[in-house]
Amino acid sequence: MYNYLKRYFDIIFSVIALLLLLPVFIPIMILLKLTGEGEVFYRQERVGFQHKTFGILKFATMLKNSAKMGSGLVTVRKDPRITPLGGFLRRFKINELPQLWNVLTGEMSFVGPRPLPESSVVKYTDGVRKILYKNRPGITGIGSLIFRDEEKLVTCWKNTGGEPLDYYRSYIYPYKGMLEKWYYENISFTTDIKIIFLTAWSIFYSHSNLPYRFFRNLPSKPEELTEKWILNRHEMKE
Numbered sequence: 001m002y003n004y005l006k007r008y009f010d011i012i013f014s015v016i017a018l019l020l021l022l023p024v025f026i027p028i029m030i031l032l033k034l035t036g037e038g039e040v041f042y043r044q045e046r047v048g049f050q051h052k053t054f055g056i057l058k059f060a061t062m063l064k065n066s067a068k069m070g071s072g073l074v075t076v077r078k079d080p081r082i083t084p085l086g087g088f089l090r091r092f093k094i095n096e097l098p099q100l101w102n103v104l105t106g107e108m109s110f111v112g113p114r115p116l117p118e119s120s121v122v123k124y125t126d127g128v129r130k131i132l133y134k135n136r137p138g139i140t141g142i143g144s145l146i147f148r149d150e151e152k153l154v155t156c157w158k159n160t161g162g163e164p165l166d167y168y169r170s171y172i173y174p175y176k177g178m179l180e181k182w183y184y185e186n187i188s189f190t191t192d193i194k195i196i197f198l199t200a201w202s203i204f205y206s207h208s209n210l211p212y213r214f215f216r217n218l219p220s221k222p223e224e225l226t227e228k229w230i231l232n233r234h235e236m237k238e
Helices: 002-034 084-091 099-104 124-130 141-147 150-159 164-187 189-204 211-216 226-236
Strands: 041-047 051-058 110-111 138-140
Touching: 002 051, 002 084, 002 099, 002 110, 099 138, 110 189, 110 226, 124 141, 124 164, 138 189, 141 164, 141 189, 141 211, 150 211, 150 226, 164 211, 189 211
Parallel strands: 110 138
Antiparallel strands: 041 051
């Protein structure tokens, strides 16, 4: 019943959202075409429902072939590969809105695990990989919500001499895996609605601790996933 209800919700609201946002999409598409390198959309292969790959759609916010430049798939704050307009779109998550098309076609849902490249999926434990995409991946989800400041943390780690991929492997992926297991065990239409509300809330109140108040049984956030811990670690090493 839940899966049918969720799919109907996805179809109805993705159509409504696409129609309402069309007046916003058109000027963005024109500006993207006239600035940067003239790219409007960016499509990347991600792992989706039942581990089938699909092309995730976003507004182009980085230079062409950026995955082969600098820090690769890892993006940091003030990344030189991000275009000026792209920085604005990323700040307010506008670059993610074309994924409404992925939702309409059934490749994604509004809420679910964040779809990742295969190279990132394999970094999760076997237990997490088995449940990760038993449901459609989402535009937002509990992992995306809790890690809304991910770029900030990775940038802090890099600025204190750390290797970004090491931080992902040692701290980000283990906790993200715990969050995705929590979502799988607590999945419901009510949970999804709460996550959508909290996602909208976090755009304006990015440092809010509201998710942990809404979901009191969430796995506790490790102190290693704070700027304070990273800076203290750096000071102790000096």
